[in-house]
Amino acid sequence: RSNAGSKPVVLCKGGLCCSKWGWCGSTDDYCLKEKCQSNCTRNDIGSGGGGGGSGGDGGALGDILSRELFEEMLSHRNDPRCPAANFYTYDAFIAAAKLYPDFAAKGNNDTRKMEVAAFLGQTSHQTNGFGGYCYNEALNCSASYCENKPNYPCYAGVSYCGRGPMQLSWNYNYGQFGESIGQKEELLQQLKTDVTLSFMSALWFWMTAQPPKPSCHSVMTGEWIPSEDDVAAGRLPGYGVTTNIINGGLECGRGPDSRVDDRIKFYETYCDILGVSYGLNLDCYYQRPFNLGFLVESI
Numbered sequence: 001r002s003n004a005g006s007k008p009v010v011l012c013k014g015g016l017c018c019s020k021w022g023w024c025g026s027t028d029d030y031c032l033k034e035k036c037q038s039n040c041t042r043n044d045i046g047s048g049g050g051g052g053g054s055g056g057d058g059g060a061l062g063d064i065l066s067r068e069l070f071e072e073m074l075s076h077r078n079d080p081r082c083p084a085a086n087f088y089t090y091d092a093f094i095a096a097a098k099l100y101p102d103f104a105a106k107g108n109n110d111t112r113k114m115e116v117a118a119f120l121g122q123t124s125h126q127t128n129g130f131g132g133y134c135y136n137e138a139l140n141c142s143a144s145y146c147e148n149k150p151n152y153p154c155y156a157g158v159s160y161c162g163r164g165p166m167q168l169s170w171n172y173n174y175g176q177f178g179e180s181i182g183q184k185e186e187l188l189q190q191l192k193t194d195v196t197l198s199f200m201s202a203l204w205f206w207m208t209a210q211p212p213k214p215s216c217h218s219v220m221t222g223e224w225i226p227s228e229d230d231v232a233a234g235r236l237p238g239y240g241v242t243t244n245i246i247n248g249g250l251e252c253g254r255g256p257d258s259r260v261d262d263r264i265k266f267y268e269t270y271c272d273i274l275g276v277s278y279g280l281n282l283d284c285y286y287q288r289p290f291n292l293g294f295l296v297e298s299i
Contacts, residue, residue, distance in 0.1 A: 079131070084127070084137075141161040145171065151175065158188060166202035166205045176208075177205070224237065
């Protein structure tokens with residue numbers, strides 16, 4: 001949580017609601033009319049599982065992805081064997097996407113569908129178990145995932161392991177995401193309990209360039225133009241570059257890799273459901289990684 005102050009003005013960043021007690025969040029405790037003092041934009045969208053509408057306006061994402069398609073694509077996410085069963089919901093995805101309005105909004109309908117398929121393909125692999133979106137926290141959360149970054153200090157006894165659809169990892173990624181929504185502390189447990197915030201963390205990663213890496217969004221929308229160095233490294237526009245962005249240090253430039261293949265299978269399945277072609281350059285087998293590090297963790 002982050003203190004928003006007690007005055008009835010919009011002080012919470014990232015579109016979060018400000019509760020009457022002055023805290024920022026996106027669940028009913030912050031956003032319901034009787035509990036919210038400002039930025040109360042989600043009075044009919046809770047963070048829990050299942051039903052309800054998306055406020056009558058699904059935004060750009062809702063134009064491409066209906067509730068029925070979401071349920072078809074992520075049909076195994078509520079398998080009782082999944083630790084995150086009944087966590088990820090359509091309404092939460094729609095609500096989070098409205099806070100990143102360029103997502104699924106750039107280019108023609110085919111481009112928009114390909115971006116949605118790519119996002120869900122990558123996040124399904126990141127949270128795989130019984131068909132994707134099975135986890136909201138990494139299996140191994142004992143390691144600290146802490147790197148010495150003065151602007152993003154680590155707190156004692158805390159693990160910055162993978163959480164959310166993209167399995168956001170490391171203190172500096174939590175720190176940067178937190179800064180973007182005005183919350184630098186206490187995000188760790190919230191990403192496990194607040195599904196809208198969890199989706200927001202994945203969309204933040206997807207939409208945000210971290211040089212020398214472009215954003216996944218710019219790659220899938222065709223806005224990213226590879227440099228001469230990129231071309232020489234085999235990094236050409238297509239789904240494969242998003243894998244390089246996410247986990248290239250471990251998966252790319254090594255020849256055929258089963259992890260890369262799994263990402264591609266999810267993407268192709270979702271493209272088929274959405275009725276759109278796959279595009280070119282789906283793998284990163286022979287792409288040189290952008291760097292040797294990685295920003296997120298895979299299950």
